[in-house]
Amino acid sequence: MLILSILTVTGVAMLTRMNVSLHRSGNVWLAQQAYWYSVGVENWVTQILRLDAENSEIDSLDEAWATPVDYLPIDGGAISGRLIDQQGLFNLNSLMQGDVAMQHFARLVELVTEADIVTANRIAQATRDWIDTDINVTLPDGAEDNFYLGQTPPYRAANRPMASPSELRLVAEMTPEFYAALAQYVTALPAATAINVNTAPLPVLASLHEQLDLGAVERLAEIRMETPWQSVQAFLQEDALAGLDINAANLTTTSSYFLAAGQVVVDRGRIRYRSLFQRAEGGRTRLIAHSREVF
Ligand SMILES: [Ca+2]
Ligand SMILES: [Ca+2]
Structure with a gap:
């Protein structure tokens, strides 16, 4: 009687184990299908x-x-x-292109986060310092190793192009709230790129000039839904952009x-x-x- 009970218990245990393993291989199989x-x-x-x-x-x-x-x-x-x-989107690795890209990024930060223009400029300068190969602080408000080594825990600037836009979370002055607001508008591509005005979300369009705001670019978005711009020249001829002297070099209509x-x-x-x-x-x-x- 005792032997029988032990056999039964062992049998149940074995069946339970088999069930778990069948279940597991089922899940693996399903995950593999999803993968393919x-x-x-x-x-x-x-x-x-x-x-x-x-x-x-x-x-x-x-x-x-x-x-x-x-x-x-x-x-x-x-x-x-x-x-x-x-x-x-704004390609963070385009910050190496120079001051125009820096201004675009600072304005984007100002438009979509709660940061004031001073903080937005600091973030843009610190982000460029994060990416550029040198350890010279961009004046007046950049940040290099001296700043990051003073943090807890200490760390260093990457001093190379970003592999992922999430690196922005490590940059001086960036907060989790700012990053959450920015994430959908930024990217980190393997090379510097121009902004496609036919596909840029409204805040990215508005960041192209300090006299633009979200209201002004709404009209532009309506126009491009009807007739996308065939060239950067055609884009710059829009009434809403008259007299703004936007730099065409950082713009494109192809991707x-x-x-x-x-x-x-x-x-x-x-x-x-x-x-x-x-x-x-x-x-x-x-x-x-x-x-x-x-x-
Ligand atoms: Ca640097
Ligand atoms: Ca196309």
Whole structure:
């Protein structure tokens, strides 16, 4: 009788273990399926961007690539996501281009955070110091190692281009609140880039000149929904920009960098993906960075 009980208990324990292991391999299998779907998304995006380059001279929000996919049903789940033109955003690594880029960034900080213009300028100067290779503080308010080594815990400036815009969180004067407000408007690309006026969100457009505000650029956004600008020259001829003397060198109407961001759900297999693409002249598109997280 005792032996039988022990056997039963052992049997139950074994069954329980088997169940857990079956369950686990089920989840792994589902996560793998979600992973392969996200690889499929990347292949699909590569083709969409190549086709777009073959069929259009400019990049604007009325094009096929810019339409979000809210819900694409697949076996056991769904895919969702969108492509975000990274040249519509402020590329932090463009700060090395000089004072015009610095002014754009300071104004963007002022427009979307609670920071006053003095603090916004400090953030712009400190961000440039974070990226530039030297250890000379940008005057009057930059920050290099001397500042960061005095923090708790101490750390050093990167002194190289940002690999991710999240590095901005480490820069002098940046707060979690400022960063949360800025995050959707900034990026960190492998090279300096011009801002695409056809895809830039309103605060990025407004940051192009100190006399612009969100109200002024709303009208511009309406115009571009009807007729995207075919050239930077055409953009600068808009009435709202008359007499502002905006520097054309930092602007463009085409883009080379796009981020695909979204999620794949296959039953209990859930993956969030972020995939950065670079499109070359002629349309050849390659994946240059990606991350996936199970959620
Ligand atoms: Ca296009
Ligand atoms: Ca530096």
